[in-house]
Amino acid sequence: MDIAALLGKATGLAFVDCSASSETIRMLNQVVDMGCCVVLANKKPLTSTMEDYDKLVSYPRRIRHESTVGAGLPVIASLNRLLSSGDPVHRIIGSLSGTLGYVMSEVEDGKPFSEVVKVAKNLGFTEPDPRDDLSGMDVARKALILARLLGRRINLDSIKIESLYPDEMGPDAMSVEEFLGSGIVSLDNDVQERVKRASLNGNVLRYVCVIEGSRCEVGIQELPKDSPLGRLRGSDNVLEIYSRCYNKQPLVIQGAGAGNDTTAAGVLADILDIQDLFP
């Protein structure tokens, strides 16, 4: 530990983690101790244990992680501004997966779920194994990051997660080929039924994250066609934030929530944002 760190000062070095790995967590613990700033596009370190999390954010001014939620969309920056102004956030609801946003708006148009997923995979919208998206785990990590930002001391396993495929079609039970070839087709009717039922109520289905009080969950919800989330088409992300200042009508942030360009732009803006800490 050098003299700057002993004095509790920032060293003027930033450690930028754009991996998708859990293996950086130990290294991040060390660089925080060394007085480095931390910029993350990697969600894993922020969704590890509370102990790891507390360590990571122990100098709140030295960490930025805009691109962990909604890529470069100014979600974290905006939430931090609300929180630092003392405006209590009591509800967040959002569609934070471009992949699932695309899937839900396509099945809304009557296309079979299995077909939509295959097209999404061919368009490069999904992970190589689309179940990584359909499991909801990626959205759950984003929800956890937002919930912890709001001060909730919870872990990934306290989040209610709805998977879009049953356990018996999981990666342990069948290959990607089997899943796409025969497994997923058996889910089509069920999805179509749900879409129809929602439509009869004038609603649409969206895969959303909801954080409200002690509740933190991700899954399919029936939402009014005529709401920011209901109107969402394609792969855009949208986040509605309700607070004391944004009470009846939420603060809404919407736009592309994935992509190399915007993710990199978010990381770069984060790095520039901490420049005042560099001596």
Next chain:
Amino acid sequence: MDIAALLGKATGLAFVDCSASSETIRMLNQVVDMGCCVVLANKKPLTSTMEDYDKLVSYPRRIRHESTVGAGLPVIASLNRLLSSGDPVHRIIGSLSGTLGYVMSEVEDGKPFSEVVKVAKNLGFTEPDPRDDLSGMDVARKALILARLLGRRINLDSIKIESLYPDEMGPDAMSVEEFLGSGIVSLDNDVQERVKRASLNGNVLRYVCVIEGSRCEVGIQELPKDSPLGRLRGSDNVLEIYSRCYNKQPLVIQGAGAGNDTTAAGVLADILDIQDLFP
């Protein structure tokens, strides 16, 4: 000038201007020279001459002015993030007046313009003289602040401004009472005509600011009913930002764009945001 200023360092003092006056400009010039940070809710200093503006932003890290546009909505912070990441912004279109947003969505419902303005005044949505809102000057100041943020070296008089009342009904020609009592009624038919014409094209009228290339203007535009701006109801503000990263679909920021609470929250978040400059 003290030693900190001589060294080009920030003094650790912030000068916060929440007035609506031009008279602070000279004082602001001085505090910038003294090495102070500046936080503004006041639009006037940023919409003065280019010389005053250049002086004010001469240390870009030491100035924040979120609440000058859309109150506490994270408009300036988000634009600054885009710009600092090198993402070129090529088009901004927005509804930045809660008052005019309310007026335009009420006349869309068939209510007479004069009635809507009177109700808005009674609800406290307008300035004591509603012509201060209807002139478009307040929106033009916000447009100028955004345009200068994007690097345009223009002044207020280079902005094309559409006023919602004719010169012969201006404050020099008649009192507020005369304007509201007899003047404004004569505008009802014209507004109703425009609303109808737009409606025949499936469009609605919105009072917007547009910044694109060398173009910077504020006024009524016909917009698709089914666009973020067209769907806007009541007094919410909305801003659509088009850049390289947000190309086909814009980055959208929406929510309450006026009110004491959210304006104060924006100022407070700005003050906290510059804390790293305080030794």
